[in-house]
Amino acid sequence: MSDTPRLHTAGTSTTLLDRARDLRPLIEREAATAEAQGRLTTPVVDALHEAGLFGIWVPAPLGGAELSPRELLAVFEELSYADPSTGWVVMATTLENGTAGAYLGDDAVERIFKGPRMPLIAGQGTRPGTAVREDGGFRLSGQWGFASGMLHAQYAHSLGAVEGTDEVRIFITPLEDVKMLGNWDVLGLRATGSIDYSIDGAFVPESQTHIFTENEPLRGGAIYRLGVLDQALICHSGWALGVGRRLLDELICYAGARAGRPGQIADSDAFHADFARAEAKFRAAKALVLETWDDTERTLDSGRTLDVRQETMVRLALNHVTSTLAEVARFVYASGGTSALRDGLIQRLFRDVHAGTAHITSGPQVLQECGRELAGLAPDQSWMIFTLEA
Known part of the structure; x- marks a missing residue:
């Protein structure tokens, strides 16, 4: 270890x-x-x-x-x-x-990791395929959806349930073992190449697998003690912060370019108040994300792992900034008039937001479970991915 x-x-x-x-x-x-x-x-x-x-x-x-x-x-x-x-x-x-x-x-x-460039690994860590154990490894089969970045990858990262056991593992396979299903035709995040794929009976050496809930790294420091799921929350939180800020900044540019013209939003008291509310909501959501991860870093740096309340808060911070981002996107789109309606940056940001906010990590079940724990209604329960269990 x-x-x-x-x-x-x-x-x-x-x-x-x-x-x-x-x-x-x-x-x-x-x-x-x-x-x-x-x-x-x-x-x-x-x-x-x-x-x-x-x-x-x-x-x-x-x-x-x-x-x-x-x-x-x-x-x-x-x-x-x-x-x-x-x-x-x-x-x-x-x-x-x-x-x-x-x-x-x-x-x-x-x-x-032996090449001159860092390898790119992409795939799907939910909805597992099936793995059959055999000497030295496993035979993996299944079909996975929404493999973010797959068109840029050299290896696939796939969740699989080991047949005849309760064990769930991550399997890393070279792209030669992957059949691309070529069906990335979506509303937003179109440039991510997040296509579906399948694997049919590929042999995966045991060393190219790990338990899905692994949180004791063989190499590297304390961040890996978060496990795969909690680390994924970092990804989506940072993404929401960047896209939300860009939306508000684009609206600032849009309004400023119309200042002084009769009937434009730059001279609307209602718009001024609504923009202030949107800015405050987004900054507050960002503050919660940063506060929560500051607390997490202190815990990790002390050699400890997160307690149940901290696990709740990293999930809640992501859920909150994601829902706030969706509100900001709707406000910016509505305020952008025909400029937002036409093909352009605001329209693309709006579409990308409504693709990104549909991710499972920010779903309603997670919010409900967070509320149950925060209200003291989940005594002696711990987080198992997206739910609290005894």
């Missing part, structure tokens, strides 16, 4: 955040092309690699930056501000790169 109990602090987070910020002009220029082709463009993917941004979650012993939760939030916020699809691809692939590096066996890590 890893002998590094504390969060990793390499002093590189500011540099990586600056690199992400420096890529904004390129990402913005390429966004329309990426949307049309259903995947990020080659110049953007190459630039992300060159900036080291696909390694931000990979354990330091494997050459990654192994950023802390707050540092990851900042990078995802910056990239998602530039383009929601770019932020989504980076958050999804870096999560799966990082957890593979932390939890897979030594043989697998040697194979996967």
